[in-house]
Amino acid sequence: MSKKILAVDDSASIRQLVAFTLRGAGYQVTEAVDGQDGLQKAKSERFDLIFTDQNMPRMDGLTLIRSLRTLPQYASTPILMLTTESSAEMKAQGKAVRATGWLVKPFDPPKLIEVVRKVIG
Incomplete structure (x- = not known):
């Protein structure tokens, strides 16, 4: 079964x-329009x-991660930030809410697949 x-x-x-x-690359993907x-x-x-x-309306990424981490099923699920934000301060905030990793847009598709394979196989 492919990973979701x-x-x-x-x-x-x-x-x-x-x-x-x-x-x-064989993964199942669901899209969401914002954090909420x-x-x-x-x-x-x-x-x-x-x-x-x-940076999204209604709920930003850090708030989404913080919310997901309170749910037992997502306590240890990999969550990667894919954003234009690249400041050390923003990355530190990501680490504080337990983001698994940080990728900066624009991204290189082969690199994205490489990261996903490293994180979930």
């Missing part, structure tokens, strides 16, 4: 690029990995 990944980003083009890249949508989908379905952007 949730891609949370308010940019439709980024979500589509992430989904296209990961589906091409992502949280709802994560509560109704179990994912092996979650990608989230930081």
Whole structure:
């Protein structure tokens, strides 16, 4: 059975690029339009990995991660930030909410697949 990944980003083009890249590598991908949508989908379905952007309406990525980490099923699930934010301060905030890793947009599709394989196989 293929691994299930949730891609949370308010940019439709980024979500589509992430989904296209990961589906091409054999993963099942569900898309969410912002943090609130992502949280709802994560509560109704179990994912092996979650990608989230930081800057989104209704709920940002750090808030989403903080919320997910309170749920037993996501206490140790890999959650990767995929964002344009690259400051040390922002990365420190990501670490504080227990983000698994940090990728900066624009991303290189082969590199994205490499990271996913490292994290969930």
